[in-house]
Structure formats: C-alpha cells, structure tokens
Amino acid sequence: MSTSDVTREGLRGVQPGRDAMIGVAAGRTGGARPSRKQRGERAMVPDAKFTSYYGKPIINPPIWKAPDIAGYFFLGGLSGAASVIGLGASVSGRDALAKASKIGAFGSIALGLVGLVHDLGKPSRFLNMLRVFKPTSPMSVGSWALAAYGPATGVAALCAATGRLPRVGAAATGGAAVIGPFISAYTAALMCNTAVPSWHEGYREMPFVFVGSSATAAGGLGLITAPISEAGPARSAALFGTALELAASQALTKRLGDPLSDPYHKGKSGALLKVSETLAALGAVGSVVGRRSRVAAVASGTALLASSALSRFAIFEAGMTSAHDPQHTVRPQRERSRARRHG
Amino acid sequence: MASDNLLSGLLAGDTDPAAISGFHDHPPRMGFFTDTSVCIGCKACEVACKEWNNIPEDGLNFTGMSYDNTGGLGADTWRHVAFIEQRKPIAGQIAGVHHGDVGAPEVDEGGGDLRWLMASDVCKHCTNAACLDVCPTGSLFRTEFGTVVVQEDICNGCGYCIPACPYGVIDQRKDDGRAWKCTLCYDRLGVGMEPACAKACPTDSIQFGPLDELRERAAQRLDNLQAAGVSDARLYGHDPNDGVGGDGAFFLLLDEPEVYGLPPDPVVTTRDLPSMWRHVGAAAATLAVGLIAAFAGGRRS
Amino acid sequence: MPTREQVQRLLDDGLGYDDAARRLGIHPGLAQLIATGVPVERVPAPVQEADEGTLAWIRERAAADLARQTRTRVSSSKQAKKKPSSGDGVIG
Numbered sequence: 001m002s003t004s005d006v007t008r009e010g011l012r013g014v015q016p017g018r019d020a021m022i023g024v025a026a027g028r029t030g031g032a033r034p035s036r037k038q039r040g041e042r043a044m045v046p047d048a049k050f051t052s053y054y055g056k057p058i059i060n061p062p063i064w065k066a067p068d069i070a071g072y073f074f075l076g077g078l079s080g081a082a083s084v085i086g087l088g089a090s091v092s093g094r095d096a097l098a099k100a101s102k103i104g105a106f107g108s109i110a111l112g113l114v115g116l117v118h119d120l121g122k123p124s125r126f127l128n129m130l131r132v133f134k135p136t137s138p139m140s141v142g143s144w145a146l147a148a149y150g151p152a153t154g155v156a157a158l159c160a161a162t163g164r165l166p167r168v169g170a171a172a173t174g175g176a177a178v179i180g181p182f183i184s185a186y187t188a189a190l191m192c193n194t195a196v197p198s199w200h201e202g203y204r205e206m207p208f209v210f211v212g213s214s215a216t217a218a219g220g221l222g223l224i225t226a227p228i229s230e231a232g233p234a235r236s237a238a239l240f241g242t243a244l245e246l247a248a249s250q251a252l253t254k255r256l257g258d259p260l261s262d263p264y265h266k267g268k269s270g271a272l273l274k275v276s277e278t279l280a281a282l283g284a285v286g287s288v289v290g291r292r293s294r295v296a297a298v299a300s301g302t303a304l305l306a307s308s309a310l311s312r313f314a315i316f317e318a319g320m321t322s323a324h325d326p327q328h329t330v331r332p333q334r335e336r337s338r339a340r341r342h343g
Numbered sequence: 344m345a346s347d348n349l350l351s352g353l354l355a356g357d358t359d360p361a362a363i364s365g366f367h368d369h370p371p372r373m374g375f376f377t378d379t380s381v382c383i384g385c386k387a388c389e390v391a392c393k394e395w396n397n398i399p400e401d402g403l404n405f406t407g408m409s410y411d412n413t414g415g416l417g418a419d420t421w422r423h424v425a426f427i428e429q430r431k432p433i434a435g436q437i438a439g440v441h442h443g444d445v446g447a448p449e450v451d452e453g454g455g456d457l458r459w460l461m462a463s464d465v466c467k468h469c470t471n472a473a474c475l476d477v478c479p480t481g482s483l484f485r486t487e488f489g490t491v492v493v494q495e496d497i498c499n500g501c502g503y504c505i506p507a508c509p510y511g512v513i514d515q516r517k518d519d520g521r522a523w524k525c526t527l528c529y530d531r532l533g534v535g536m537e538p539a540c541a542k543a544c545p546t547d548s549i550q551f552g553p554l555d556e557l558r559e560r561a562a563q564r565l566d567n568l569q570a571a572g573v574s575d576a577r578l579y580g581h582d583p584n585d586g587v588g589g590d591g592a593f594f595l596l597l598d599e600p601e602v603y604g605l606p607p608d609p610v611v612t613t614r615d616l617p618s619m620w621r622h623v624g625a626a627a628a629t630l631a632v633g634l635i636a637a638f639a640g641g642r643r644s
Numbered sequence: 645m646p647t648r649e650q651v652q653r654l655l656d657d658g659l660g661y662d663d664a665a666r667r668l669g670i671h672p673g674l675a676q677l678i679a680t681g682v683p684v685e686r687v688p689a690p691v692q693e694a695d696e697g698t699l700a701w702i703r704e705r706a707a708a709d710l711a712r713q714t715r716t717r718v719s720s721s722k723q724a725k726k727k728p729s730s731g732d733g734v735i736g
Contacts, residue, residue: 018547019564020381021571053425053604054408056415059511063502084631088638121500121520125480128499132481135620136613139503140479181627188626189619193477193612194506200612203619207626215630219637236637244633323506330601333608361645369645370678487645535673537683553681 050334052326059195061323068119070316073187074309075112077214078221079105080184081237083153085218086160087177088233090170097234099160100225101218105176106157109150109183138190142183149183152176184214191319197329198260198322199315205255208248209315213308215241216280220304223287223297231297235287238304242284245311246277259327263318272314279307358583360470364485372489373532374591375541375549376557377463378564379603380576382548384410384461388422391543395528396421399516409459415604416464418516421525422540425603427460433597434572462596462603463540463549466491466512466525467580469611470588474504474513474524476613482522489554489591490527498522509587509609527591554591561595573597579605586610646670651679 052058062069082105089098117126129143152175159169188210192203199206215237222234253261263269283303290296322328361369392398401419406412409426416423436458468490475483475491482497483504493513500520504513513524528538536542541551550557561578568576575597580590586609600607646668654664661679665672673684 018378018381018550019567020546021567051599051602053427053602054406054411056604057511058601058604058606060417060505060508060514062506063515081630081634084634085637088635092638119502121502121515121522122498125497125499128480128482128497129501131497132479134476134479134481136476136616137479137503138616138619139477139501143479181630182623184630185623185627189616189623190503192619193616194503195473195509195511195612196506200615203615204622207619207623208629211626211630215633218634232640233634233637236640237634240633240637244629319506326601326604329606333606334601337608366645368647368650370674371648371681532677533674534671535675535677535684537685542683542685551683556681 050327050331052330056326057324058326058329059323061320062194062196063121064316065119066313066316068115070312071309072112072115072119073191073210073312073316074213074217075108075115076187077184077210077312078217078305078308079109079112079153080149080180080182081211081214081218081241082108082221083149083156083173083176083180083183085222085233085237086156087173089222089230090173092233094226094230094233097222097226097230101222102153102160102173102176103157104218104221104225105180106153109146109153113146113150138186138193142186142190145179145182145186149176149179152179181211184211191315194319195329196319196323197332198256198263199319201256201260201332202252205248205252206315209245209252209311212241212243212245212248213311216245216283216304217241217308219287220283220301220308223301223304225301228292228294228297231291234301235291238287238300239284242280242304242307245280249273249277259325259331260322263321264314267321269314269318269321272310272317276307276310276314279303279310283307358470358589359489360472360485360588361487361489366485366487369487369489371553371555372591373527373552374468374489374554374557374593375465375527375538375551376561376593376595377465378548378550378561378595379460379462380564380568380573380595380597381546382424382461382463383546384424384426384459385545386413386424387543387545388463388540388549389413389420389424391539392422392525393420395531395539396526398523416466416510416512416514416524418514418523421465421523423464425460425462425464427598427602429458429460429598430456431458432456433458434574458597460597460602462594463544464603464605465540465592466527467510467587467593468525468527468591470583470590471611471614472587473507473509473611473613474522476611476616477503477507479503486529488527488529488532490529490532491524491591492526492529493522493524495521495523507612509606509611558593561593564595568595586614646675646678648678651675655679 082101086098086101086105089095089101117123120126129140130147132140133144134140152172155172156169156176159165159172185207188207189203192199192206194200219234219236219238219241223231223238226234253264256264264273280303283300286296286300286303290300359372361372398419398421401417402414404412404414406414409428411424411426413420413423472491475485479501480497480499482494483491484494486492498521500515500522502515502522504522505515513522515521516523528536531538537551541549550560558581561581565576565578577596578593579596579600580593583589588611596603650668651664654667659667661672661675665675668675676684
C-alpha cells in the first residue's frame, strides 16, 4: 500500500519502512555472539564464477516449430535461388531446366507459406502481417517481399508450364529472379535479430550460410529435374553453394568461440550439421564424378537437397539449445561488461 | 545511407520513447522503481497483478526453488518474485543463526551467515524495446506514458517478440496463441491510478511514478545504503546509456543481476540490425552473382 | 496526449481537475496523475509515531523473559548435577 505522497516540497508521509536500513546500520546484532570470522565489508560475488537463477534460462526460446520455420528457411531459400536459375536457364535456352526451376520455385515458396501460416498462434490473422511496414522487423520486410515474390513465382511457373503468355511469363521470371536472392538471404537476419546468443552473434556470417545453402538446394533440384545436357549450371550452382556455405559456417563458428559455438559442434544440432556437411560433400563430388549419369545426378541432387534441409534444422536446433542455456547469455555479457569496466 | 538514418532514428529511443514513437505531446514517462532491499517476498504483487488483469492460473507447482513456486515471468505471470538464499551476510550483518547460548544445538555450517534475497521482477518497458521493434503486425506499440503494450486484437501469435526480448519477459499463451505481458496497467493509468502491483506492495518495494523522479529517488536510496555499508547494493536498468537505453522499470539489487536471473549486460537486438541488413544485401548480391556466373559457360552444351 | 505543462497551465488558470480534464479530453484522474505524478488513490496517511506505552511494555516484557531464561538455565543445570540420567534401567 503506497501511502506516501510525492509533492513539490518533497516526499510526504513516507512510511519509515520504505527506507528501512539493513545490515550493520539497522543495529541488529541478533543478541548472539559474533560469528568466528568477522567479515566486515562483504566482497561481491567473485567474478570468475558463473552464477544463474537455479540454472533457469534467462531469455525465452523461440516458440516456432521446426518443421514450419526451419522448413520455411529451407523452402524459401531453395525458391529464391531456383528463381535465379530459372531466369538464367530461360535466357540461355535451357528450357527443361528453366521450367523445372520455375515450377520448383513456386512450389517451394507455396509450401513454405503454408508452414508460416500454420505456425502462427492465430493463423486466421495472417493478413495482419501487412498492416504495417517496419524496417526494424525482418519479418515485416520479408512479409512484404513475399507478397510480391509469391505471385511472381506463380505467374512464372504457370506461364512456363502452359507455354502461354510468354512475355508475361518473362516479366514474372525476371521479377522473381530480382527478389529471389533477398528471399534466400533475409531469413538469416530474421533469425539473428533475436536475443538467442548462438544466432545473434553470428549475424555477419549467417546470411552467407543461408544463401550458400539455398544455392546448394536449387542446384540439387536442377540436377534432379534437368536432362544431362542442361544440368551444367545446376552443378555449378551446387558446387558454389556448397563451398560458400562451408566457408561461411567455419567463419561463423570460429567467431562465436566458446561457449556459443558449442551447439554447432556438439549435441543433436552438432550431429545434424555434420550429417548435412557430409551429404553436401557427397552430393558435390557425385555431381562432378557422375556428370554423365542421370542416376548419379538424381542421387547427388537428392543428397544436396537433404543437406540443405538438414543444415537449416541443425542451425534452428542450435539456437534452441543456446536459448535454453543461461551460460550462453551470462558469460559473454559478463565478459563484455568486465572488459568495458577495465577500459 | 538514407535507410541507415531512418533505421537509427527508429532505433534511437533516447530517453523519450513516446516522442520517438510519434506522440508530439505526451505525459511524463511513467515507470517502476523496484527496491528489492525492502522486499519481504509476500507475493502480493503477483496476486494483485493476476487479479486485476484476469490472468489465468499457470501451474500450481512445487519447484524447490526456495519460496519461488512461480518459476519466472511468462505470458501468465507478469510479476514474479525471486528468492535466493545465500551463505553470506549483508554488509556486516550478523544473521543470528547461532543459538548456542540458550542451550540449543550448535549449527555450524557456513559460519552462521545467511541472507535471503527477494525481488519482484517485471517487464522492463525498455527505452529501446526489441519486442516492439520486431513486431511485424504493429500489435506491440509505445503508449503515451512511454510504456510498451500488446494489442491483443491484432497479435497473430507469430512469436517473433518472444526470443527477441533480452530479459525473457514476453511469452505466448499456449491455449490462446497470442503474446502477453505486463501493460504497466495501462487501463489504470488512463484514469490516474497506479498499477495493481504497486498498490498492493506493503513495503513500497514497488514504487510507481514519473521515471525521472524515480531515478532521483533511487540514486538517493543507493547512496544511503552504500553509506550504511551495504556495498553490494547497485542499481540495474537505470542507465540511459546501457544496451537498451535504460529501462522504464528499473531495480535496486543486492547482488549481480545473473543471481536474480537477469542478463548482466542486455543489449537490444535491433541495435545490430542495420549491419545485419548490410550483410543480407551482400549475401543476396553474392548469390545472384554466383548463380549468374554458373551460366557463364554459354548456351546449352 | 496532454503534457504536464498543458495540464498545469489550465490549473494555474483556476480550473479544477474535472474542467481541465474535460478541456483536454482525458479522465480527471489522469489529469491529476499527469500534474502531480501521484496516483489519485493515494491517501496521505499519518505517519505512525512511536508509542511510549507500547515501548515501555516491551522493555518490561523483554526483561522478564530474560530473567525467566536465566532461572531455567540455572535450575536445569542443578537438575543435571543431582540426578543420574534416567536411562539406567531403574524403574520406580
């Protein structure tokens, strides 16, 4: 019950208890003999030790469900890169690759959007995403980008599948290819723009991990769907993506250091990442070694798609681990605060 | 870059977040000063908050965490009292745990030192609020009092605010799907009343008022405590130069923040967003170039 | 949304909170909160002063308790010296 009064003349009617003194100034000696060690001014908690509140996490982990959101990262990334391949294939006369990439780009983004709406706490209100445009929210910017990108892929796919309205199709293909790279990359900012330490601290490298994975996936899709004569650029895309993702991942975990890089090496997320990298290597090698075999192309392409998907699930899981561990939040912040204090 | 300025303007809450959010004229910024040195752990604040806001029951648990059976802040707990038992005194205080001189058995563990920290945690209503920044529907907004409130008729439960909060405050109500958190009793403020928790607190541990007055009062209280030898006392969330621009609800603590489950050096995640966008742009460009280059070999082979 | 200065100006002009609030389009209680920084339901309560009668009673009672404790300790140690422990199996 606050019964005191803050007036222009100062505090009035303050209950004495609010300014209750504690410790020595309270004059309480307890009537007992003093403890054997006279402690006097008690030191603060020693810096070296890590403490937490009963080991509970400090931040809240994301409520997103992996199949919906990690799934969307994979599908959106695949779609964005496939749109670019679709444009390149159209321009260079690789019609089968073009058609497969455009249909693939539309199919994957449509499926991804289903996952996004399904993940909402109130899916019926999904259109509220377009109430405002906020540059401070990658989810807002992404929603608007999707609102333009989705229909573009749909039109491009429809025209490619039916062969009708080629000029409309070309415009849609071009539009999708322009927005596509952003679709593949922005989800990294979405993910890293949280307090999850293993994600946030990796925000510089994560967009490159994501686009690398996207190129890998789109290349894999091309290898599966295109005839050998047209599969060359898909192979190149896959090799490019694999190399980029690997390099960016190494840089990311190196920067994160201890303990933030732990989930990328250990536990369930570490294991998933390892499998993903193995599949990428197998797919990349297989696509080169077996470049005259359709069977090898399909197998390699499948491995590459799986690698990309697993990579997203692994990174998602790594973030969940990081969010649950109070050490991930406390230790780097404590070190940063100490460094600042000591100049 | 023009977008950088736009972004920095949007991110720079300064100490007048209501003005930044578009209120040309507005009342003084209101907030909480929670002085945990006089908290008695009665949990009247938890009860009053749940009663006033009609918050559903969220678990009748026995956690074994001293007297804290609430666990932490969440969608259905907007005031949370933490209890920490420690084997160290407050300044030179003698805890009086020894009773040897009246014939009772000697208890000698820990040298008889004991202190019990109790603190009522709440949404910090940050100057630079990550939850507010990342909300894509505009559900979360800044009020004329400088507080941060969720509009439940707009929230679609996307969940972005939840991992964005550096303090782990806002959360999703599971059966409902939307995000919920402390409103600083926005409805009560609108008629000039104080929030339910401040009204219920019997020791004035929770103090409500204009933020600048609270900060002055807190500085004075800190001086008094430290002069009395309580060197552990420190303010938390009071500094407009910290990583979130200072909090609308700040605290006086008697130990390191992490002891209470608070982050030692919280930073609003969107502070790094301009750089994130630049890296996204670079990565998108890299993807485009890399994929176009894949076709550099010429027409179909 | 009214600033403190806007509310104060109307109050200085002699308006009460009700009229000022009506002018500004807000609740009168909010006008008071804005002007004073104090919520409307705070009632200035008289500060409890110490009561001499109560303090005297406490002093007497504490002294009496201490005296009783001392008597108990002395008599129980006398008991311990007089009688062997009751656990030696002697009945009656």
